[in-house]
Structures are given as C-alpha cells and as structure tokens.
Amino acid sequence: MTATTNAPPARKRSHGDRAAPPAKRRSLGDLKVAMIFIAPATLGFVVFYIWPTLRGAYLSFTEYSLLSAPKFNGLDNYHRMIHDSFFWNALGVTVEYVVINIGLQTVLAVGIAMLMYRLTKSITVRAIILAPYLVANVVVALVWYWMLDFQVGIVNTFLGWVGIDPVAFFGDSHWAIPTVAGINVWRHMGYTALLVFAGLQTIPAYVYEAAEVDGSTEWKTFWRITLPLLRPVLVMVLVVTMIGSFQIFDTVAVTTQGGPINATRVIYYYIYERAFTRFDFGYASAMALVLFAILAVVSLVQLRLLRARESDLA
Amino acid sequence: MRKQVSVGRTIAWVLLFILLIVTLFPFYWMLRTAFSDNTQLPGHPHSLLPVETTLGAFKRVLGLSSIEEAQAQGGSGAAVNFWLYLRNSLIVATITTVCQVFFSAMAAYAFARLRWPGRDKVFALFLAALMVPPIFTTLPNFVLIKNLGLLNSFAGIILPGAFMTPFAIFFLRQFFLGINRELEEAAMIDGAGHRRIFFGMIIPLSAAPIATLAILTYINSWNDYFWPLLVGQQENVRVLTVALGVFRSQTPQGGPDWAGLMAATLIAALPMIILFLAFAKRITNSIGFSGIK
Numbered sequence: 001m002t003a004t005t006n007a008p009p010a011r012k013r014s015h016g017d018r019a020a021p022p023a024k025r026r027s028l029g030d031l032k033v034a035m036i037f038i039a040p041a042t043l044g045f046v047v048f049y050i051w052p053t054l055r056g057a058y059l060s061f062t063e064y065s066l067l068s069a070p071k072f073n074g075l076d077n078y079h080r081m082i083h084d085s086f087f088w089n090a091l092g093v094t095v096e097y098v099v100i101n102i103g104l105q106t107v108l109a110v111g112i113a114m115l116m117y118r119l120t121k122s123i124t125v126r127a128i129i130l131a132p133y134l135v136a137n138v139v140v141a142l143v144w145y146w147m148l149d150f151q152v153g154i155v156n157t158f159l160g161w162v163g164i165d166p167v168a169f170f171g172d173s174h175w176a177i178p179t180v181a182g183i184n185v186w187r188h189m190g191y192t193a194l195l196v197f198a199g200l201q202t203i204p205a206y207v208y209e210a211a212e213v214d215g216s217t218e219w220k221t222f223w224r225i226t227l228p229l230l231r232p233v234l235v236m237v238l239v240v241t242m243i244g245s246f247q248i249f250d251t252v253a254v255t256t257q258g259g260p261i262n263a264t265r266v267i268y269y270y271i272y273e274r275a276f277t278r279f280d281f282g283y284a285s286a287m288a289l290v291l292f293a294i295l296a297v298v299s300l301v302q303l304r305l306l307r308a309r310e311s312d313l314a
Numbered sequence: 315m316r317k318q319v320s321v322g323r324t325i326a327w328v329l330l331f332i333l334l335i336v337t338l339f340p341f342y343w344m345l346r347t348a349f350s351d352n353t354q355l356p357g358h359p360h361s362l363l364p365v366e367t368t369l370g371a372f373k374r375v376l377g378l379s380s381i382e383e384a385q386a387q388g389g390s391g392a393a394v395n396f397w398l399y400l401r402n403s404l405i406v407a408t409i410t411t412v413c414q415v416f417f418s419a420m421a422a423y424a425f426a427r428l429r430w431p432g433r434d435k436v437f438a439l440f441l442a443a444l445m446v447p448p449i450f451t452t453l454p455n456f457v458l459i460k461n462l463g464l465l466n467s468f469a470g471i472i473l474p475g476a477f478m479t480p481f482a483i484f485f486l487r488q489f490f491l492g493i494n495r496e497l498e499e500a501a502m503i504d505g506a507g508h509r510r511i512f513f514g515m516i517i518p519l520s521a522a523p524i525a526t527l528a529i530l531t532y533i534n535s536w537n538d539y540f541w542p543l544l545v546g547q548q549e550n551v552r553v554l555t556v557a558l559g560v561f562r563s564q565t566p567q568g569g570p571d572w573a574g575l576m577a578a579t580l581i582a583a584l585p586m587i588i589l590f591l592a593f594a595k596r597i598t599n600s601i602g603f604s605g606i607k
Contacts, residue, residue: 029429033508037428038436041421044477049443052454059454066457115330119323125330127594129337130601134590136537138555139579142562143340146347146572152359154343190337194601218322247447250539254559268449275453276544288450295447 060286065279077286087287089262090270093177097266098245100181106238108185109192110230114222116193117200126197129190137187137250144183145170145255170256173263180251180264192241199233200226235306239299246295267291341587348372348580352388352573371577375561389571396581398549399557403582405468406542406553407535410475415528418482419520423512425483426490427498437487444480448540456544466548475535482527489523490516526600529593533586554582 060077062070081087116125132140148155148169156166169179203226211221227234249268252258258265258273265273267287275284347355351366358365370387373379377395379387424430425437455474464470493516501511517524539555546552552560561578565571590597 028431030424030508031430034424034428034430034433037424037508037512038421040417041440041478041483044417044474045440045443047458048455048474048477049446049451049480052451052458053443053446055454055457056450066460112333115326115333119326119330123595123598125334127590127598128334130598131341131587131590132337134533134537134586134597135583136539136555136586138537138539138558139583140340142558142575142579143344145562146576147340147343149572152356152572154360157359186336186340191601194598198601243447247449250555253539253543254562271449271453272540275456281453281457285450285453288447288453292447292450296445299445 056285057289059282060289062282062285064281064285066281067279070282073282077283080283081286081290086262086265086270090265090267093263093265094246094248094267097177097181097248098242100178101184101245101248102238102242104181105185105189105192105241106234108189109196109237110234112189112193113196113200114226116197126194130194131190132187133191135187137184138254140187141183141251141254144186148179171260173260176256176260176263180248180255183251184245184248188241188244192237195237195240196230196233199230199237202233203229232306235302239302242298242302243295246291246298344576344580344583347573347576350573352569352571353386355388355572356569371571371573372581374571374574375578375581387573388569389574394557394561394574394578396554396557396578399552399554400581400585402468402546402551403536403554403585406471407532409468409472410535411528411532413472413476414479414482414531415524417476418478418527419486419517419524420512421478422483422486422490423516426487427493427511427516428508437483440478440480440483452541452544459545465545466551468546468551470545471542471551471553474541479531482531485527486520486523489520493519522596526596529589529597530600533589536586558582 059070061072061074063073063076064070112129147153150156150166150168150171153169155169159166167175169175207225207229208221211225216224247268248266249272252264252266252269253272256264258269268291271284271287271291274280274287346362346364348371349364349367349369351368351370354365368387370379370383371389374384374387374389375394375396377393377397379389421440425433459465459470459473462470464473497515497519498511501515506514537555538553539559542553542556543559546556558575558578562575565575
C-alpha cells in the first residue's frame with residue numbers, strides 16, 4: 001500500500017504543473033493529499049489508458065509482428081487498408097449489423113418503455129426485462145445458437161408448425177448478420193427500454209393533461225409530445241448504444257467466427273484476426289485507429305443533433 | 315370512447331405478457347436442455363420438459379463422469395473441468411472489483427471533496443478516456459502484458475482493470491459531491507485528517523452507491539470475454555466465458571453436445587442470476603442514472 005501511494009506522486013507532480021498554468025497564483029489547496037488519493041488511479045490511467053493510446057497511434061504507422069521491434073513504415077498500413085477488400089467488407093458488414101441492431105432495438109425499446117409507462121411501474125417487470133443484459137454475451141450467444149439450430153432448434157421446430165421451412169440462421173450468409181443482430185437486440189432491448197423509461201418520467205404530467213384537455217388522441221400525443229420531448233434522452237441513448245454496437249465481437253467469436261464466407265466478419269473480429277492469428281499488429285492498430293475515428297465522428301454528429309434540439313425541452 | 319381505451323389496454327397487456335415470455339423463455343430452455351440426455355434430444359425437439367431427465371450433462375462438464383459414461387450420453391469425451399473455470403472467474407471478478415472500486419473511490423474523493431489546482435482539467439482528461447474504443451488500447455496493452463511476461467497469469471488478466479475505470483470515478487464522484495460539506499468541516503475541526511474523513515465518513519455515507527457500483531463492476535468483470543481471451547487462454551487461468559468458447563469450438567460438427575453446452579452456460583450464468591435475484595431492485599434502479607451520464 002505505502003509503495004503504491006509513495007511512488008507515483010512524483011510523476012503526478014509534473015503532470016499537475018502542466019495542467020495548472022502558473023498564470024493564476026492561487027494556493028495549492030489540498031494538492032498533497034489529493035496526489036496521494038489519486039495516485040493509484042493515475043498510475044492505472046497512465047499505464048493502461050494514456051500510454052497505450054499513444055503507443056497504438058504510433059504502432060499504426062509501423063510494421064510490427066511482435067517478434068522484432070516495430071519498424072516505422074509511414075502510411076503504408078493506410079494505403080494497404082484502402083486496397084484491402086476484407087477491410088471494406090468488414091466495414092460494410094459492421095454497418096449492416098449496427099443499422100439492424102440499433103434500428104430494431106431503439107424502436108422496440110421505446111415501445112417497451114411506453115408499455116411500462118402506461119401499464120405498470122412494477123419493479124418485477126422491470127427487473128425481468130433487464131435480466132438478459134446481465135448475462136454474458138457468450139452465454140446469450142450460445143443459448144440462441146442452440147435455439148436457432150437448423151435441425152433440432154426450438155425456433156425452427158416452431159417455424160415448422162406454422163408451415164415455414166427451416167432457416168439456417170447461422171449458416172445462410174443472408175441470415176447470419178440479421179441473426180447476430182437479433183440476438184443482441186434480445187440482450188439489450190430491456191436495458192435500453194429502462195433508459196428510455198427513465199427519460200419518460202422526466203416529462204411533466206401537466207403536458208399530458210394539457211394535451212388531453214385539447215382532445216389529442218393517444219397516437220397524436222405520442223408523436224407530437226412524447227417523442228419530441230424525449231429526443232435529448234433518445235439521442236444520448238443512441239450515442240451510447242451505437243458506440244457499443246460498433247464493437248460487436250463476442251457473439252460472432254463464439255458462433256459464426258466470421259463466416260459463412262465473410263458474411264459476419266465484423267471490423268472488431270477482423271482486427272482481432274489480423275492481430276492475434278496473423279500477428280500483423282501494425283495493420284491491426286491502423287484499423288483500430290480508423291474505427292476510433294469513425295466512432296468519434298458518429299458520436300459528435302449525434303451530439304450535435306442533441307444540441308440543435310435542446311430547445312424542445314423549454 | 316371508454317370501451318376503446320380498455321381494448322387498447324388489453325392489447326397492451328397482452329404485448330407486455332408476450333415480451334416477458336420472450337425474455338424468459340431462453341433461460342428456461344437453457345435449464346430444460348441442461349437437464350436432458352443429449353442422445354435423446356434430437357428425437358424430442360419440442361418437449362417442454364427435460365428429455366430423460368438426468369444430471370449427466372453437469373457431471374460431464376464438471377469432470378465428474380468417466381469418458382465412457384460421458385460418451386454414452388452424447389458428450390465428446392474431452393476432459394473439461396468447469397469447477398476450475400468457475401474458481402478462476404471468481405478470482406478475477408473479485409480482485410478486479412475490490413481494487414477497481416476502492417481505487418476509484420479514492421480518486422473520486424480527490425475530485426469531489428479536495429481543492430487543488432488543475433483538478434477539473436485532470437478530471438476531464440480521465441473522462442475523455444471513455445471515448446477511446448477498448449480495442450484501440452487493447453492491442454498495445456497486450457504487447458505490454460506480454461513484454462512483462464504476464465501472459466496466462468491472473469495478474470495479466472486483472473491488472474488493466476484493477477486501478478480505475480473512468481466510469482467508476484465519474485459515478486462515485488457524483489455521489490461524493492452531494493455529501494454535506496458541513497459534516498466534513500465539523501470532522502476537520504475535531505481534528506480528523508483526510509484519511510479518517512474518507513474511511514470514517516465518505517465511505518459509510520456512500521455505502522449504497524458503492525455497493526451498486528461494486529455489483530455492476532462484478533457483473534461486467536464476470537461477463538468479460540475479449541481481454542481474458544487474449545491473455546488467459548491457458549487452462550489454469552481460463553475464465554468461464556473463455557472456457558465456453560473453447561467448449562463450443564470443440565463440439566463435434568455432427569452431433570454437438572447440446573446438453574453439455576447448456577449445462578456449462580448455466581454454470582457460467584447462474585452466479586450472475588443469483589446475484590441479480592439478490593439485488594434486483596438495486597441494480598434495476600441504478601440503470602436510469604448510470605446509463606445516461
């Protein structure tokens with residue numbers, strides 16, 4: 001304990017000086033105590049967040065196979081990426097996944113939140129719909145892998161009763177991504193619904209009362225009042241869930257492993273393959289940096305939308 | 315008019331009921347399959363009850379049955395020991411949670427209750443790390459852990475998450491900010507140092523949010539797959555999620571051991587289900603806050 005609290009402050013001091021320009025000459029306050037309190041967290045932050053971020057950016061300009069030191073190769077990795085059809089395929093597949101996953105999930109979550117809002121505040125109902133979110137991705141993926149099995153899965157058995165031919169959910173390249181997306185909708189829709197539900201409760205009751213007095217139908221109230229007032233919450237939910245959605249990996253890794261014929265080789269999985277089966281760390285880092293940039297742009301655009309609509313709340 | 319509303323409500327209740335079934339059915343199906351005899355499953359794909367109820371699948375994945383016995387019930391016969399993976403998951407999740415929550419609480423205290431130059435800028439920097447997608451830092455972190463010689467060790471799996479996460483600090487800081495400053499000043503006048511205020515006042519007053527955070531951290535750590543997959547492949551440190559992936563990839567293409575697979579997933583999921591049942595209210599109520607920052 002004493003070792004961890006004593007060593008890092010020296011590092012922290014130089015950092016703190018930089019963060020606080022000497023322009024304002026105010027007292028150092030609790031600086032000494034504060035340094036002790038943030039020492040362990042800062043150590044972890046610098047070693048496992050800041051340093052790898054910088055190193056990752058550097059590695060993206062190198063050729064690095066883990067065996068010898070990284071060799072600087074300028075923009076080669078990025079040139080390669082432009083001509084790598086697997087990379088573009090991975091991006092396309094990921095976008096397809098995100099569109100299906102987020103589209104379906106958001107619509108369902110708003111629906112579920114509305115249902116709960118109008119019908120019941122029961123904590124039991126809320127707990128049940130949250131349950132799938134607390135089970136590991138891997139577990140969820142495997143349970144559905146079994147339920148969606150071509151030959152003996154319960155879903156295909158059920159489809160058989162209704163008179164539909166069995167579907168090769170994981171084996172058919174058209175179905176694979178929608179299937180993976182659907183599985184994760186099942187896992188996340190309850191969680192997302194609870195976020196929306198929390199947002200619904202911030203809408204003051206008098207707004208609805210006013211609408212009712214004016215004779216607005218329920219359908220109209222939803223589109224004209226609930227949804228616009230919910231927009232800030234919805235955008236926030238979209239930012240959080242979409243960033244998560246782009247990082248789909250676990251489900252693919254334990255079910256299709258990128259197949260059939262690249263149909264589910266999402267960008268995370270492709271980076272993983274490049275780095276850990278081909279030991280192509282430089283190229284993998286470059287792709288990770290591009291993914292980082294894409295996520296940053298997506299979040300910024302969405303947050304802009306949020307700003308632009310903030311007046312709705314007034 | 316009135317009648318229409320009640321019809322609408324009935325439909326809404328039916329929809330909610332269907333939703334609950336869709337949510338719960340996979341859990342039941344996992345249970346039903348885990349207690350079935352794997353060789354008999356294909357003959358009764360839609361039996362709602364376990365087929366030829368047996369504990370065989372559990373014995374198989376816990377390494378308690380002989381190879382012949384396992385194969386007779388449709389297992390692959392490969393040696394698997396989910397006791398070991400269960401132990402590994404317990405070790406990883408427990409140490410990660412204790413360290414991460416404690417160190418994050420310390421940092422949150424410095425950000426919320428102490429005055430020092432540069433505090434808000436450092437805090438903003440910590441928060442900015444939330445923007446970086448994990449895979450981007452994961453690659454260099456893997457190189458680091460490898461260079462430190464910590465591949466396939468608990469230290470390698472635990473270290474990156476042991477000190478902090480931006481979210482944990484943010485979450486606790488919110489609560490620490492809300493604690494009445496007069497209490498703190500009174501304690502100061504009585505001669506209490508920061509250490510005593512932190513341990514004797516801040517932590518006890520924030521027991522509820524700290525517990526909530528600890529539960530969420532534990533669940534996340536337990537469910538994590540990507541990082542332990544990279545650094546903890548070897549049997550002696552393999553956690554449940556990684557073991558499930560291995561078990562699935564080992565199942566023969568022709569007649570997979572579905573019962574064994576479901577028994578294994580049940581073993582992996584059960585501790586979290588129990589944790590959830592025990593703290594359902596607390597976890598559920600935390601969602602609105604923790605999700606939207």
